Amino acid sequence: MPKALHAAGFYFAIVFAIGFALGTVRTLAIAPLTGEVFAVALELPAMLLASWIVCGWAIRRYQVTDDLAPRLAMGLAAFGLLMGAELLVSMLIAGRSVAEHLALYQTARSFLGLCGQLAYAAFPLIRHRPA
Helix, strand or coil: CHHHHHHHHHHHHHHHHHHHHHHHHHHHHHHHHHCHHHHHHHHHHHHHHHHHHHHHHHHHHCCCCCCHHHHHHHHHHHHHHHHHHHHHHHHHHCCCCHHHHHHHHHCHHHHHHHHHHHHHHHHHHHCCCCC
16 A cells, blocks of 8 residues: 555646646636636646556556555545645635635636546546556
């Protein structure tokens, strides 16, 4: 199980960094031109592709077996780290309370993002490690 948790940390850190960079571009450059929902819809395929690739790297780097328990642990731990980091950024940068942050998930933009985050959490379960 330690391999899966190390893989989750690696997976989270790389994907979060990519998401932070793309999210900054989306927020500052794309959303003012297209609207927030369309901007997220444009960003989402790139984030899912990056997540898929990084998930594979993490699985190979940390030699996470194809067994259900380590893959589930990797996905859940990575998802927990991502959601915690997103909450922290929302509170520190945007000045939102926990309740205000959670209320965002009622908007189309944040709900679309959450769907992508759930896919990110599922990738370790469906991504196969090459032999």
